[in-house]
Structures are given as structure tokens and as C-alpha cells.
Amino acid sequence: MMENKPQNPSQPEWKFRLYIAGDSPHSQAARANLETILHSLPEGCYQVEIIDILKEPMRMFEDGIVVTPMLIKLSPAPVCQLMGSLSDKKRVLQALEIREAQDE
Amino acid sequence: MNDHPESFEPLIKMPTGIQGFDEASGGGLPRHRTTLLLGGPGSGKTVFSLQTLVNGAQKYEEPGIFIAFEEKTSQILTNAASFGWNLQDLVARRLFFIDARMSVDAVKTGGFDLAGMLAGVKAKAEEMSASNGGKPVRVVFDAVDVLLSHLENPLAEREEIYRIHNWLAENQITGIITAKSGVEGAPRTETGALQFIADCVIELKRAMRESISHRTLTIIKYRGSDFVESEVSLVVGKQGIDVPSLSIFDMDYAVSSARIPTGLPRLDTMMSGGYLSGSSILITGAPGTTKTMLAGSFLEAACLRGERALYVSFDEGPAEIVRNLASVNVQLAPHIESGLLCISSSRAEARSAVEHLVKIKQMIRQHQPTCMVVDPISSMVKAGGETLAKSIAQRLIYETKAIGITLLMTSLLADFDQMLEATPIEISTIADTWIHLSYVIQSGERNRALTIVKARGTGHSNQVRELVVSNDGPDLQDVYMTGGEVLMGTLRYEREAEERAGLARHQQETEHYRRELQARQAEAEARMRAVQQEIQVAQEELATLDQAADQQSEQRQQNQDEVRRIRRADADDDGSRGSEG
Numbered sequence: 001m002m003e004n005k006p007q008n009p010s011q012p013e014w015k016f017r018l019y020i021a022g023d024s025p026h027s028q029a030a031r032a033n034l035e036t037i038l039h040s041l042p043e044g045c046y047q048v049e050i051i052d053i054l055k056e057p058m059r060m061f062e063d064g065i066v067v068t069p070m071l072i073k074l075s076p077a078p079v080c081q082l083m084g085s086l087s088d089k090k091r092v093l094q095a096l097e098i099r100e101a102q103d104e
Numbered sequence: 105m106n107d108h109p110e111s112f113e114p115l116i117k118m119p120t121g122i123q124g125f126d127e128a129s130g131g132g133l134p135r136h137r138t139t140l141l142l143g144g145p146g147s148g149k150t151v152f153s154l155q156t157l158v159n160g161a162q163k164y165e166e167p168g169i170f171i172a173f174e175e176k177t178s179q180i181l182t183n184a185a186s187f188g189w190n191l192q193d194l195v196a197r198r199l200f201f202i203d204a205r206m207s208v209d210a211v212k213t214g215g216f217d218l219a220g221m222l223a224g225v226k227a228k229a230e231e232m233s234a235s236n237g238g239k240p241v242r243v244v245f246d247a248v249d250v251l252l253s254h255l256e257n258p259l260a261e262r263e264e265i266y267r268i269h270n271w272l273a274e275n276q277i278t279g280i281i282t283a284k285s286g287v288e289g290a291p292r293t294e295t296g297a298l299q300f301i302a303d304c305v306i307e308l309k310r311a312m313r314e315s316i317s318h319r320t321l322t323i324i325k326y327r328g329s330d331f332v333e334s335e336v337s338l339v340v341g342k343q344g345i346d347v348p349s350l351s352i353f354d355m356d357y358a359v360s361s362a363r364i365p366t367g368l369p370r371l372d373t374m375m376s377g378g379y380l381s382g383s384s385i386l387i388t389g390a391p392g393t394t395k396t397m398l399a400g401s402f403l404e405a406a407c408l409r410g411e412r413a414l415y416v417s418f419d420e421g422p423a424e425i426v427r428n429l430a431s432v433n434v435q436l437a438p439h440i441e442s443g444l445l446c447i448s449s450s451r452a453e454a455r456s457a458v459e460h461l462v463k464i465k466q467m468i469r470q471h472q473p474t475c476m477v478v479d480p481i482s483s484m485v486k487a488g489g490e491t492l493a494k495s496i497a498q499r500l501i502y503e504t505k506a507i508g509i510t511l512l513m514t515s516l517l518a519d520f521d522q523m524l525e526a527t528p529i530e531i532s533t534i535a536d537t538w539i540h541l542s543y544v545i546q547s548g549e550r551n552r553a554l555t556i557v558k559a560r561g562t563g564h565s566n567q568v569r570e571l572v573v574s575n576d577g578p579d580l581q582d583v584y585m586t587g588g589e590v591l592m593g594t595l596r597y598e599r600e601a602e603e604r605a606g607l608a609r610h611q612q613e614t615e616h617y618r619r620e621l622q623a624r625q626a627e628a629e630a631r632m633r634a635v636q637q638e639i640q641v642a643q644e645e646l647a648t649l650d651q652a653a654d655q656q657s658e659q660r661q662q663n664q665d666e667v668r669r670i671r672r673a674d675a676d677d678d679g680s681r682g683s684e685g
Contacts, residue, residue, distance in 0.1 A: 014460075021219035029214065053220035060224030066173075066204040066251065068220030079205050081518070085214030095211040 014046035015075040021056040021068040026085045028068035033086035040098050115328040118242070118278050121159025121417050122152070124347025128332040131321055134303045135240065136276045138269045141301075143286040148319060148340050149186070149282040152308065153244040154180065155344045156280060157215030158189045161198035166239045168233035169200045169225060174247035177201040188345040194281040198236060200228060204251070217622065218264050222271045229277055242278050250284040259679075262297040269301050303327040303328035318458070321347060337458040337496075347448040348463045348499050364475065364510050365409075369402030369436075370580035371554070379537060380561055382508040384501045386481075386532055388517040389684050393443055393552055394571055396420075397513035398457075398539070399477040400429040400436060402512050406475040414473035418483035422447035424663065433577035441614035447472045457496040464500065470624035473509060501534050536560040554580060570596065582602055 018034055020027035031050070038046055053068055063072075071082040073096055075100050086092050117131030125131045133139045133156070139508065143149045149645060150434040157168030172180055179202065184191050190198060204221070230242040248373075252261040259302060272279040283298060285307060299305050307326040310317060320335040337345045363377035372378045379402075380383050385393050386397050396419070403413040415436075426436045439445035448467055450460075468476070497513070504511040513535070532538050538557040543550050570581040570592045581596065591599055 012366045019220060021217065021223060024219050024400040026215045026217050027219075033214070038486060050631040054223045055222040057227035060221060061202065061228065064203065065224070066206060066221055067218060067254075070217060070220075081210040083206070084212050085212050087214030088212075091211055092213045095213070 013076065014041060014073070016046065016048045017063075017072045017074060018048060018050045019059070019063070019065050019072075020050060020072040021054055021066050022052060024068070027069050029069065029085035029087060033089070033092070034071065036088065037089065037092055037096070037098070040093065118240075118612055119159075119164065119328070120152075121163050121345055122155060122345055124336065124338070125321065127347075128336050129326065130331055133278060133280065134327070134329070136273055137278065137303040137304065138272055139278075139280045139304040140298050140302035141217065141280055141282040142324075143282070143307065144285055144310065147308035147310045148338070149308055150175065150180065151183075151340055152306075152345050153246060153280045153282055154184055155187075155189075157199060157242050157244055158184070158191065158194065158344075159588050160242045161194045162534040164239075165198070165236060166242055167198040167200070167229075167236045168200065168242040168244070169228060170202045170231070170246065171202045171221075171225065173204045173206075173250045176205070177203045180246075188342065189344065191339075198232070200232060206251065206254060209644065212256075215257075215260060216255070218251075218267055219255065222267065226271070226275055226277075229275065240276060240278065242280070243272070245279065245281045247283065248281050258297070261303075263622045265301050271641050298453075299325070299407050304329075306383060309335075311617060312346055316498055323364045335401050337628045339458050339462040341459070341462050341466070343466075346465070348458060348461050348465070348496070348503075356373075365402075365405045367398070367403075367405040368578060368580060370569070374556060374567075375537075375559055376578070377511055379512075382505055382506060383536035383560070384534070385510070385512040385537040385539065386515060386535035387512065387539045387541065388515045388532070390543060391516065393541035394426070394541065394573055395541060396517075397432055397434060398541075399430065399436040399479050399514055400425070401578060403445060403477055404429075404434050404436060404439070407436075407442075407531065411444070411474045412472055413431065413439070413445045414467060414476040415469050415478065416467070416478045417447065417449040418451070419449075421449045421478060425449075431571055431575075433575060434586055435466055446473070460623055461500055462495045465503065468504070468509065470506075475512070476504065477512045477514070479514045480516050482515040498534055532557075546592060547595055549593040549595075598648055 018030060020030060034048065038048070040072070051059050051063075051064065059065065067083050069083075069085060071086060071092075073080045073082070080095055081094060082095055117133065118135040119126050119132040124467055141149045141153055148310040153554075154170060157170055160166040160168050168178070170177075189423070195201070196364075202225070225243060229243065233239060233241050248268075250263060255261050255264065268279065268281065271277075280296065281302065304323070304326045306322050307322045309320045309322070311320070312318065318337045319340065320493045321338050323331045323333065338345055340346075356382070362381040363372075363375075363379070364381050366372050366375065387398055389395050399415070403415055405411045415422075415425070420428070426440065429436055436445055436447070440447065446467065452464070463584055464478070478500065481500075501511060517540075537559045538611050540557050541553045542553050542555070544553045545551075554569045554571045572579050572581050
């Protein structure tokens with residue numbers, strides 16, 4: 001499942017992968033929260049891949065996923081992991097090193 | 105419980121392959137359910153759960169998945185290799201390890217759950233079950249508390265535990281969850297909830313007793329099953345966890361009535377042919393009462409029959425035992441060379457009693473003896489307390505009996521009366537045969553006496569015998585009873601000498617009398633011959649006399665005829681006339 005913003009297809013600066021488990025409350029929250037956070041980034045400079053472990057269970061082993069939801073920032077370096085529903089927005093932005101420009 | 109989807113499924117047990125534990129739990133862990141393994145650091149949780157998986161894969165061909173939340177899987181594999189478990193083969197076919205450690209850098213940003221991971225494990229389990237002929241899968245969640253603590257929310261932790269619990273039941277998977285137990289019986293929140301939810305809760309403990317490490321296992325709870333409620337000792341040895349068998353469920357061993365020589369022919373006689381094959385013999389006595397010697401000659405006799413024997417000593421080293429016994433003509437050295445006899449010595453204090461038992465069991469497995477000696481079993485008391493030593497001794501007796509080994513144990517005891525009140529390890533009641541050796545002090549002498557206190561299933565002499573040790577080896581001597589007193593040592597010897605003298609005297613007298621009678625007979629015979637001669641002489645004389653008389657009368661007739669012829673008288677008348685006139 002790919003959600004690619006078409007505006008700048010040449011080279012998205014941000015690459016994310018979100019692992020979820022079907023429609024569990026935490027997974028739904030994580031998707032919604034990620035959506036909000038992505039608004040902090042300029043349009044079209046990010047790419048998000050969402051993987052539903054319930055549909056692709058073997059990805060759990062391939063990618064070493066322990067808990068869901070789990071967000072992995074693949075680029076820019078360094079790679080970082082965010083576990084949980086991404087509800088703690090402040091921590092998420094801090095971990096992703098995103099400046100809260102459009103805050104409030 | 106409403107949320108238990110398989111409430112009405114009958115309880116099936118899954119053997120862990122750890123024999124002693126399977127016995128204590130009446131067959132193993134509950135299948136398709138949740139077992140919680142609690143314990144402090146180093147209590148053996150990981151080893152126990154991994155061993156259950158390895159045994160499942162090896163002995164029962166059941167695939168297993170090990171989810172490690174705390175340790176690196178490579179580390180776990182290394183640890184497993186040190187137990188001699190060959191995981192290389194198994195990992196390819198039946199075992200799967202999941203490194204589920206959370207990255208240190210992972211940032212917690214909100215609630216999470218295990219739904220994703222369980223979905224993955226389920227897929228893997230199905231795949232492994234299918235490739236192993238549909239066999240059920242065992243899953244270990246090792247150190248789940250590490251992960252749950254990230255939730256920072258007791259309610260959420262509880263929810264995840266329920267998730268695992270229900271997931272296991274729904275998917276017919278047997279789960280073992282390990283978690284650290286809190287300090288001093290105060291469980292951490294998550295393990296507290298775990299204890300309520302789990303169907304079976306086992307606690308592993310490690311404590312120091314008399315500066316010897318001592319591990320125990322307690323089954324705290326087992327829904328729908330009876331189990332041994334008391335603490336069970338366990339050992340983490342070279343081959344992993346060993347829970348010494350309790351054998352209280354099954355005392356049905358093949359009973360033999362064959363006799364095994366004791367090594368002392370006269371003791372065999374006292375016991376209707378020897379010890380019962382596969383029985384346990386306890387020899388008690390004060391120091392120096394030749395307990396070791398009896399043990400040694402028992403094993404020597406076994407080796408001479410070509411049987412394998414094992415000597416476990418807590419006293420002396422092998423070389424010392426061999427030398428000392430050789431001095432009384434119990435020769436063990438040739439049998440050690442031939443490999444029939446194995447002598448093992450260790451300091452009793454060096455290990456806990458359970459460790460000793462496990463080591464002894466290992467030696468039994470390796471050496472396969474038919475006869476064995478533990479000398480002295482009372483040393484076990486040194487290793488971690490009396491009650492424990494007692495139960496260990498009991499287990500040793502039951503286990504050797506179960507596999508038909510004749511076990512001879514010695515025990516140090518000062519005197520018999522003390523023993524009747526309280527046997528140090530109270531094994532005298534379990535042992536089949538109890539021989540007591542004591543000193544009898546009499547007329548300034550200390551002599552060894554042997555008594556068969558009891559001998560189950562054996563007719564036995566109730567007489568006290570004297571045990572004499574010479575360069576030819578130990579032997580039993582009859583004792584003398586005089587006026588209700590048993591004579592031993594010099595007194596016995598004197599009495600024997602006296603009897604010997606008496607016998608000689610008696611023989612002499614008889615001989616003398618015989619000669620007298622012979623002489624008398626000869627005399628009578630001589631007399632008889634003389635009389636016979638006399639008779640003969642008389643007869644001859646008589647015959648001569650008769651002959652002479654005949655001749656005389658004939659002569660007289662002739663003379664008369666001559667006279668008549670001269671007188672010319674009638675032959676008939678003349679005579680009468682002649683006499684008248």
C-alpha cells in the first residue's frame with residue numbers, strides 16, 4: 001500500500017514506513033496521527049508505505065517488527081523507530097527532528 | 105470465564121521432556137493454554153522454556169517458536185550449545201527464533217499492542233506445523249515483562265496478556281511466558297495480572313543454603329489439574345535442567361526375586377542367598393566397623409560375575425579406597441582396569457544434595473551398572489540440610505529400584521539406640537535391607553558385630569554374628585551364647601579352643617577304650633583257642649583209651665579161650681561150673 005504524494009515525484013526527502021495491525025484502535029490512531037504530522041512537512045517531499053501485518057504477516061520477521069503500530073523513518077538519516085500510536089505529537093516531532101513551524 | 109473461547113476443551117497435557125517436572129505436574133504443561141514461568145535473575149526460566157522447546161522438537165517432533173524479548177537470539181543459541189543441545193539441525197526444521205528486543209533508540213509515542221506480532225507468529229506457526237505433519241506448535245515468550253514495561257500502563261499490560269492468552273487458545277498453540285518475579289514475593293504489576301490469567305504458574309527460585317546454591321521449582325497454580333504442591337529441587341547441569349524424579353506416582357517396578365551375592369559367603373547364607381536383586385541395602389555403623397569393606401566386597405563379587413559396578417564415595421579418593429580394600433584382600437584394581445568398575449569420589453560439601461543426585465544419575469546413565477554403592481549416604485546431610493538429604497536419598501532409592509540396580513548405601517551411625525530414635529536421614533525405613541554393624545566391648549576387647557535388622561522379602565538369620573577382618577578379607581564367625589551372653593573375640597576363641605580340647609580328650613578316651621576292648625577280645629579268643637586245644641587233646645586221649653580197652657578185652661577173650669582149651673571143658677558149662685566149683 002503506497003501513498004505517494006504526486007507533486008514532487010522526483011526525489012521525496014522523507015521516507016516512512018508504518019506497520020499496523022488491521023483496524024485495531026492503536027493502528028487507526030497511528031494512521032490518523034501520522035497524517036497530521038505529515039502536514040508539518042512541505043507537500044510532496046515525503047513518501048509513506050503502510051504495511052498491514054495482518055495481511056503480510058511474514059513482514060514481521062523480515063523487518064524485525066515486535067509491536068504495532070510502528071513507524072520507521074528510513075530517510076533522511078539516521079533511521080529511527082517510533083513505537084506506538086504516535087499520539088505524543090511533541091515526542092514524535094522531536095524524534096523525527098521536524099521543526100514545529102506550523103504549530104498551533 | 106467468558107473470554108476463554110475453549111473453556112470446555114478437556115485439559116490435555118504437553119510433556120516438557122524434563123522427566124521430574126512432568127511427573128510433578130502429572131504430565132507436563134497445559135496444551136493450548138498459557139503457562140507462566142516466574143523467577144528472579146538466573147533462576148533458569150530461559151533454560152527451562154528453551155529445553156521444553158528443544159525436547160518437544162527432538163522427542164516429540166513438535167515445532168517450536170522462541171520469542172526473545174530480552175536476550176539476543178545468538179546469545180541464547182550459544183547458551184543452548186553449552187548444554188550440548190544440537191540446535192543446528194533443529195533450527196532448520198523445527199525451531200524458530202525471533203529476536204524481539206526493542207531497539208534502544210525506539211521512541212515510545214503512544215499505545216501499542218502485540219496484535220501484529222501475534223499475526224506474524226501465527227503465520228509462522230501454521231507454516232511450521234504444516235511442514236511437520238500437522239504437529240502442534242510450542243511458543244515461548246521469553247521475558248515478556250521487558251516489552252510490557254514499555255506500555256507504562258498496568259491496564260494496557262493486562263490487555264496484552266489477555267491477548268496472548270486468547271490467541272494461544274484460539275490457535276491451539278501451547279504458550280510459555282516467562283517473566284521476572286518481583287523482589288520478596290511482591291509481584292510486579294504485570295506479572296501479578298499474569299498470574300491471574302495464566303492457566304499454570306510455575307515459580308523458579310535460587311537460594312543459598314549453607315553456602316551451596318540451591319534451585320527449586322514450585323507449581324503455584326495449575327487449573328484443572330492436580331500437582332505436587334511442595335517445592336521441587338532442580339539442577340542446571342551440563343545437559344540443562346534436571347528435576348530429579350519424585351516417582352511418587354508410580355511405584356510399579358518389576359520386582360525380582362533373584363539373589364545377588366553379598367561378597368561374604370556366610371552373609372549370603374544368613375540372608376537366604378544374598379541381597380535381593382534391585383533392592384536397596386543400608387549398612388549402618390560406627391566409624392571403622394567395616395562398612396566400606398562390605399560395600400567393596402559386594403562390588404568385587406559383582407565384577408567377578410562380569411557385571412558392571414559403580415562406587416560413589418563421599419569419603420576417600422578412588423586410589424585410597426582401592427589400596428585400603430586391597431589390604432583386606434578385596435581386590436578392586438583389576439576391575440577398574442577392565443572397565444567393569446567405576447569409582448567416583450567427591451566432597452559432599454562441594455555440591456548441593458540435588459546436584460549430587462543428578463551427578464549420580466549421570467554416572468548411572470554413562471556406566472550402566474547393575475550394582476552400586478554410595479559410601480556414605482550420610483554425607484549428603486552435609487550438603488544442604490537434613491530434610492533435603494532425606495528426600496534425595498529417597499529419590500536415589502526409588503530411581504535405582506525403577507531401573508533394577510541393586511543399591512548399597514552406608515551410613516555413619518554411632519550406636520543403635522540413637523538410631524532407633526532418629527535415623528539421620530530416615531532412609532532405614534525405605535531401604536529394603538538394613539544391616540547394622542556395631543562394636544561389642546567385652547573383657548577388654550572391642551569386636552565387630554553384624555546384625556541384620558531387617559530384610560524385606562528375605563528369610564534371614566536373626567543371630568548376631570561376629571565380623572572378623574583378616575588379610576584374607578572379611579568373614580563372619582559364629583558367636584557363642586553362654587548364659588544369655590554373646591561371646592566374641594578372645595572369649596569366642598577361648599571357648600572354641602576349649603571345645604576343641606574337649607573333643608580331643610573325648611577322642612583319646614574312645615581310642616583307649618577301643619584298644620582295651622580289642623585286647624580283651626584278643627585275650628578271650630586266645631583263651632578260646634587254648635580250650636579248643638584241650639578239647640582236642642582230650643578227644644585224642646579218649647580215642648586212644650577206647651582203643652586200648654578194645655585191645656584188652658580182645659586179649660582177655662583170647663586168654664579165656666586158651667584156658668578153656670587147656671581144661672577141655674564145654675565152652676558154655678565149664679565157665680559156670682568152673683566158677684561154682
